[in-house]
Amino acid sequence: MYSDRGAQQTHGREPSIEQLARNALVELWHWQKKEHGDSASTETFFPVDAELYVREVLGWTVEGVSSIAVGGACRPDVHGRCNHLEQKIYIKTDGVTDGRRRFTVAHEIAHALLHPGDTPHDRRWQHRSSHTGSTTVRPKAEVDADVFAAEMLMPRRAIREEFKKRFAVEHLQARSTALHELLRLGPFDRPSLKAVAERLAIYRTEQGAKSLTEYFGVSKEAMANRLSELKLVIY
Numbered sequence: 001m002y003s004d005r006g007a008q009q010t011h012g013r014e015p016s017i018e019q020l021a022r023n024a025l026v027e028l029w030h031w032q033k034k035e036h037g038d039s040a041s042t043e044t045f046f047p048v049d050a051e052l053y054v055r056e057v058l059g060w061t062v063e064g065v066s067s068i069a070v071g072g073a074c075r076p077d078v079h080g081r082c083n084h085l086e087q088k089i090y091i092k093t094d095g096v097t098d099g100r101r102r103f104t105v106a107h108e109i110a111h112a113l114l115h116p117g118d119t120p121h122d123r124r125w126q127h128r129s130s131h132t133g134s135t136t137v138r139p140k141a142e143v144d145a146d147v148f149a150a151e152m153l154m155p156r157r158a159i160r161e162e163f164k165k166r167f168a169v170e171h172l173q174a175r176s177t178a179l180h181e182l183l184r185l186g187p188f189d190r191p192s193l194k195a196v197a198e199r200l201a202i203y204r205t206e207q208g209a210k211s212l213t214e215y216f217g218v219s220k221e222a223m224a225n226r227l228s229e230l231k232l233v234i235y
């Protein structure tokens with residue numbers, strides 16, 4: 001599936017992970033158009049219904065479970081798992097917000113599309129310690145799955161458009177007067193880039209308007225990461 005999709009879209013060059021996520025969105029968009037005709041619009045397309053993609057485009061099922069077992073033991077830090085044999089995505093539902101759940105489903109879609117031969121064991125977090133302390137190194141498959149999920153739920157083009165609609169600029173500088181005024185910061189406030197990104201993620205331009213977090217249906221943390229990553233907020 002990986003090479004088929006790639007060959008179609010990039011004429012033999014290996015497609016980027018983000019391109020594969022955009023392909024998935026196009027497929028979902030076509031399905032919604034076919035199903036709902038003109039009532040399908042970009043306004044209603046977001047938040048991206050990742051579970052609909054699993055069911056209708058991938059033809060897999062999603063099953064909510066109270067906890068996910070890895071290697072026979074329940075792991076509270078694991079939120080989802082994909083099983084190629086059963087063609088099923090298991091998703092932890094207990095104490096999980098909609099935004100978190102959506103991101104996990106999108107992350108598991110990446111594993112479904114990109115890592116058919118891997119077992120959860122291959123994708124385990126690898127812990128490596130150094131003399132400066134312990135560092136955690138994530139396997140490439142995990143990093144790739146997060147890149148896929150971020151682009152599927154918060155496509156860079158759509159994010160840039162929605163950011164500009166709300167803030168009337170291409171990007172905001174964390175220490176600018178404009179931003180201080182916007183967030184009503186005091187003259188001596190020096191919030192971190194992360195703190196500023198989180199404030200912008202949940203910022204509503206007016207009462208009843210949707211923040212970026214609400215529009216894309218993701219967690220405040222995921223949106224703040226995306227804003228920094230795309231340099232929509234800079235230091």
Ligand SMILES: [Zn+2]
Nearest residue numbers: 107123142145
């Ligand atoms: Zn994973």
